[in-house]
Amino acid sequence: MALNVSDKAMSRLRWLLLPGLAAVIVTGVEWHGDRPSEPVANAASWPKAGYGPADFAHEQQRTADLLTLGREKVAQHPDEWLRQESLARALINRSRLSATYDELAEAKSVLATARREAPAGSGPLATDAVLSMMTHRLNDTEAALLTMRQMAVLEPADRSEIESLQGDVDFYRGNFSSARQHYAMAKQVDPASDSSYRLAIVAKASGDFDGAMALFAASEPHAGRSTPYLHANYALLFGGVEMARGNYRVAREWFAKANQTFPGYWLFEAHLAQAKALDGDLPGAIADMRQIAIKSPSAEAMDGLAMLLRVNGEAAESRQWAARAGAIWQHRLEQLPEAAYGHALEHELVFGSPQRALELARLNLASRPYGESQIYLASALLLNGKNDEALAQLAAAEKSGWRSAPLYALKAQAFEFSGRQAEAEQARTAARALNPRIFDAITPLVWFSHG
Amino acid sequence: MIQRALSWLLIVAACLSAGLLASPAAAHLTPNSEIRLTPEQDFILADIIVPRGEYAYGTDNPIDGGPQSLDVARRYLLSHFAVTDSSGKAWQVSIRKVEFVKIEGPPDLHAIAVLTPPPGVDARTLVIDWHVLIDSLPNHFALFVLDGGSQGERTILGAVRTGSAPLKVVIADEGALSALSSAVSLGVHHILGGYDHLMFLLALLLPAPLLAQSGRWRGQRSVREAVVKLAQIVTAFTIGHSLTLVGATLGHWNLPTAPVEIAIAVSVLISAIHAARPLLPGREPIVALLFGLVHGLAFATLIQRAGAGTASGAVSLFGFNLGIEMAQLAIVAAVAPSLLILSRFVLYKRLREVLAALCAAAATAWILNRSTGALGGFVTAMETVMSYAGFAVLALAAFALLQWIRSRAENRSEPAPGHV
Numbered sequence: 001m002a003l004n005v006s007d008k009a010m011s012r013l014r015w016l017l018l019p020g021l022a023a024v025i026v027t028g029v030e031w032h033g034d035r036p037s038e039p040v041a042n043a044a045s046w047p048k049a050g051y052g053p054a055d056f057a058h059e060q061q062r063t064a065d066l067l068t069l070g071r072e073k074v075a076q077h078p079d080e081w082l083r084q085e086s087l088a089r090a091l092i093n094r095s096r097l098s099a100t101y102d103e104l105a106e107a108k109s110v111l112a113t114a115r116r117e118a119p120a121g122s123g124p125l126a127t128d129a130v131l132s133m134m135t136h137r138l139n140d141t142e143a144a145l146l147t148m149r150q151m152a153v154l155e156p157a158d159r160s161e162i163e164s165l166q167g168d169v170d171f172y173r174g175n176f177s178s179a180r181q182h183y184a185m186a187k188q189v190d191p192a193s194d195s196s197y198r199l200a201i202v203a204k205a206s207g208d209f210d211g212a213m214a215l216f217a218a219s220e221p222h223a224g225r226s227t228p229y230l231h232a233n234y235a236l237l238f239g240g241v242e243m244a245r246g247n248y249r250v251a252r253e254w255f256a257k258a259n260q261t262f263p264g265y266w267l268f269e270a271h272l273a274q275a276k277a278l279d280g281d282l283p284g285a286i287a288d289m290r291q292i293a294i295k296s297p298s299a300e301a302m303d304g305l306a307m308l309l310r311v312n313g314e315a316a317e318s319r320q321w322a323a324r325a326g327a328i329w330q331h332r333l334e335q336l337p338e339a340a341y342g343h344a345l346e347h348e349l350v351f352g353s354p355q356r357a358l359e360l361a362r363l364n365l366a367s368r369p370y371g372e373s374q375i376y377l378a379s380a381l382l383l384n385g386k387n388d389e390a391l392a393q394l395a396a397a398e399k400s401g402w403r404s405a406p407l408y409a410l411k412a413q414a415f416e417f418s419g420r421q422a423e424a425e426q427a428r429t430a431a432r433a434l435n436p437r438i439f440d441a442i443t444p445l446v447w448f449s450h451g
Numbered sequence: 452m453i454q455r456a457l458s459w460l461l462i463v464a465a466c467l468s469a470g471l472l473a474s475p476a477a478a479h480l481t482p483n484s485e486i487r488l489t490p491e492q493d494f495i496l497a498d499i500i501v502p503r504g505e506y507a508y509g510t511d512n513p514i515d516g517g518p519q520s521l522d523v524a525r526r527y528l529l530s531h532f533a534v535t536d537s538s539g540k541a542w543q544v545s546i547r548k549v550e551f552v553k554i555e556g557p558p559d560l561h562a563i564a565v566l567t568p569p570p571g572v573d574a575r576t577l578v579i580d581w582h583v584l585i586d587s588l589p590n591h592f593a594l595f596v597l598d599g600g601s602q603g604e605r606t607i608l609g610a611v612r613t614g615s616a617p618l619k620v621v622i623a624d625e626g627a628l629s630a631l632s633s634a635v636s637l638g639v640h641h642i643l644g645g646y647d648h649l650m651f652l653l654a655l656l657l658p659a660p661l662l663a664q665s666g667r668w669r670g671q672r673s674v675r676e677a678v679v680k681l682a683q684i685v686t687a688f689t690i691g692h693s694l695t696l697v698g699a700t701l702g703h704w705n706l707p708t709a710p711v712e713i714a715i716a717v718s719v720l721i722s723a724i725h726a727a728r729p730l731l732p733g734r735e736p737i738v739a740l741l742f743g744l745v746h747g748l749a750f751a752t753l754i755q756r757a758g759a760g761t762a763s764g765a766v767s768l769f770g771f772n773l774g775i776e777m778a779q780l781a782i783v784a785a786v787a788p789s790l791l792i793l794s795r796f797v798l799y800k801r802l803r804e805v806l807a808a809l810c811a812a813a814a815t816a817w818i819l820n821r822s823t824g825a826l827g828g829f830v831t832a833m834e835t836v837m838s839y840a841g842f843a844v845l846a847l848a849a850f851a852l853l854q855w856i857r858s859r860a861e862n863r864s865e866p867a868p869g870h871v
Contacts, residue, residue: 282557310504310505310508311482311502311504311557312504312557313503313504313506313507313508313514313558314507315504315507315508315511316511318508319508349590350590353589354589354590354613383589383590383612385612385614385615413592413610416594416607416609416610417592417609417610417612419607419608419609421606421607424607440555440556441482441554441555441556441557442556442557444482445556445557
C-alpha cells in the first residue's frame with residue numbers, strides 16, 4: 001500500500017519534473033546559441049605595457065626634457081629648419097598631456113618659422129601635415145600632402161602614409177568611401193602598413209561597433225612593444241565604443257583599466273568620475289571631478305563638472321565652473337580656432353547662447369564637413385527653432401553613412417518639434433537600436449565619450 | 452625619412468584623437484521636461500516632470516523638498532504656464548500635488564496639475580502657454596504627450612522651447628459609442644494576444660469532459676454535464692478577473708507588473724498539470740475563480756497603461772471587459788465542441804497529455820523568462836508559433852469531425868448497436 005502511494009506520488013512528480021526538464025534543455029540550447037563570441041578585447045585580461053614612463057608624472061618629465069633639449073638646439077642653430085621641426089615635434093609630443101593648446105599653438109608658429117627657413121621644395125612637410133590634421137585644418141593638410149607627393153624621392157612607406165593621411169582628410173570631409181579607398185591604396189603601396197586604426201574610426205562612425213572593436217584591437221601594437229600611455233589610450237578607445245553602444249558598465253571597466261595602466265592622467269580620471277555618476281553616485285562623482293578640474297585644469301573637466309553639478313541642482317557652483325571653462329574655450333578659439341570650434345560649440349549648446357552655438361556650429365562644419373559636425377549644426381539649428389534645416393543636416397549626415405544614437409535621438413527631437421509623431425517614433429527606434437540607453441534619464445550625465 | 456617622422460607623429464595623433472583634441476563624438480543631450488496630459492470627463496490632468504537640476508539651474512529656487520521649497524515650486528509652476536480655450540478664455544489651473552522625487556535617474560520636480568475649462572467650454576480644445584524654464588534656459592524644451600487613449604497610445608502633441616508659440620491641443624472626442632467600441636476592441640486584442648490567458652483557459656477546458664477516478668482522468672461526463680462544467684469554469688474565470696479588473700482600475704491600485712505576470716505563468720503551469728493528472732478534481736471553477744483574480748490584475752495593468760480606465764470612465768472599463776468576454780467565449784465556442792467530441796475516443800488521453808505537456812513547457816518558459824529574464828529568444832519564438840493557434844483550432848475541429856464521421860460509419864456498419 002505504501003509502495004502504491006509512493007508510486008502515485010512519483011507519477012505526479014513526473015508531471016511536475018517534465019516541463020522543468022524541458023525548460024532546462026531549452027535554456028541550455030538557447031544559452032549555447034546566444035553565447036557571445038569571444039570578445040576581441042577584454043578589460044579583465046588586459047596585459048601590461050612593455051616599456052616607457054609608467055605614469056603621468058614620469059611621462060610629463062620625459063616630454064619636458066625633450067622640449068628643453070629641442071629649445072636648446074633651436075637656440076644654438078636658429079636658422080636650421082630641421083631643428084625647428086624637431087622642436088615642433090617635441091611640442092606636439094608635450095601637448096598630449098597638456099590641458100591647454102599652448103604647445104600646439106607654439107608648434108604651429110615654430111613650423112611657420114621652419115617653413116620660412118627651409119629651401120624651396122623642402123621643409124617640415126610631414127610634421128606640418130600631421131599638425132594641420134590634428135588641429136582640424138584640412139586644406140593645410142592637403143596642401144602639405146600635395147607638396148610631399150611632388151618630392152623626387154618617395155619610399156613606398158612614405159607614399160603609403162601620404163595615402164593614409166589623404167584618407168583622413170576625406171573622412172573628415174564626410175566621404176567615407178573615398179577614405180576607405182585611400183586606406184586600401186596605402187596598404188597596396190606598402191603591404192607592411194596598417195590602416196586598422198583609421199578603419200576602426202570609420203567603423204565606429206558607421207555604427208559598426210563590433211567592427212570598430214575588432215579593428216582597434218588589430219591596430220594596437222603588442223602590449224610588450226607598447227608604452228603605458230599608448231596602451232592605456234587603447235583601453236580608453238575600447239571604453240568609448242562601449243559607451244557609444246550603451247554598455248556603461250563595461251566602459252567603466254575599460255576606463256578603470258586605462259587609469260590603472262597610466263595613473264595620474266586627468267582624462268582617464270574624468271572618465272572614471274563620470275562612470276561613477278552613471279552608477280548612481282552623483283555626489284561622489286562631483287567630488288572626484290572637482291578635484292580633476294582643479295588639478296588639470298582642463299576646460300573639458302570643468303564643463304563635465306558643471307554638468308554634473310547642474311544635474312545635482314548645485315546651480316551656483318555649476319555656473320562658476322561653466323564660466324571658467326567658457327573663458328578657456330574663448331582663449332583656445334583665439335589660439336587654434338578650427339581645433340576649438342567643436343568643443344566650444346558643445347559648451348555653448350549647454351551653457352551658452354543658442355546664437356553663439358549656431359555661429360560656432362557653422363564654422364565647425366566649414367572646417368570639417370562630416371557627420372559629427374552636421375549633427376552639431378543640427379543641434380544648434382534646433383535650439384534656434386530651425387527644424388527643417390536641422391532635419392536637412394541630419395539627413396545629410398545619414399546619407400554620408402554616419403550612424404550614431406545621438407544622430408537619431410536628435411532626429412526624433414526635430415520630428416517632435418515638427419509634430420511628426422510617426423517619424424519621431426521611427427527615429428527613436430533607430431537610436432535605441434544603436435544605444436538602448438540613449439533615452440535613459442542618466443544619459444545626460446555623460447559628457448566624455450558620449451558617441 | 453618622411454615615413455618615420457609620420458609614423459611617430461601619427462601615433463601621437465592617434466592618442467590625441469582619443470583625448471584632448473578629439474572633437475566631441477556628437478551633440479550632448481541635456482535633460483528636458485515632459486508633460487503628459489490625460490483627459491478626464493470634465494477636466495484634463497497634467498503630469499509634469501521637470502528635471503530637478505534644471506529647475507534649480509533655471510530658477511535658483513530651493514530644491515530641498517521641505518514645505519517652503521514645495522510651496523515655491525508650486526507658485527513657480529502656477530505663474531509660468533497658463534491654459535486658455537481657443538478664444539483666449541482662461542481655464543482654471545490648480546496643482547494637486549508637487550514633490551521632488553526620484554522617478555528614474557536623477558531626481559525630478561514632479562507635479563500633477565488639474566486643468567479645468569470654464570463652464571460651457573469644451574474640455575477637449577485648449578491652448579497651453581508654457582514658460583516653465585524655457586525662458587531662462589534656452590536649450591531646455593518641454594515635450595507634451597497625450598497619455599492614454601483607449602488604444603493605449605502615447606501621442607506626442609508637440610514640443611515647446613524659448614520663443615515657441617503657445618501649443619494648441621485638440622483632443623479628439625471619441626464619443627461614448629466610439630469609446631466603447633475602441634475599448635471592446637482593446638479587450639478583444641488583448642485576450643487574443645494574451646497567450647498566457649488563453650493557455651490557462653485551454654488547460655482548464657481539457658479535462659472538463661472527464662471525471663477523475665483514483666488520481667487519473669478515467670471516466671466521462673455526459674455531454675450535458677460537460678457543457679455545464681465548461682460554463683462554470685468560464686463564468687468563474689470571468690467573475691474572478693472582472694472583480695480585480697474593476698477593483699484595481701477604480702481603486703487606482705498601483706501594482707508591480709512582474710509578480711502578477713509570474714503568478715499568471717504559475718497558474719498556467721498548475722492548470723496544465725491538472726489537465727494531465729487531476730490535482731483538484733471537480734474544483735476547476737474554484738481554481739478558475741482564484742486564478743481569474745490574478746489574471747484580472749494583469750488586465751487592470753493594461754487598462755491603466757492605456758488610460759482607458761480613467762480617460763472615458765466606466766464606459767471604457769465596461770467595454771474592455773466586454774471585449775475580453777467576447778473573445779473568450781468565441782474561443783471556448785471554437786474549441787469546446789472539438790474537445791467534447793474527441794473526449795469520447797481513446798486517443799483523447801494521448802492528445803490531452805500532449806497538449807498539457809506543451810502548456811506546462813510554455814508556462815515554465817514564461818516563469819523562467821519573467822523571473823530571470825532568461826529564454827527571451829525562446830519565448831519570442833514560442834509566442835510567434837502561438838500566433839498561428841487559429842490554424843490549430845481549425846485543424847482540431849477538422850480532426851474531431853473526421854473522427855465523429857468515422858465513428859458514425861463504423862456504428863452503422865455494425866450489426867448491433869454498440870458503445871464506444
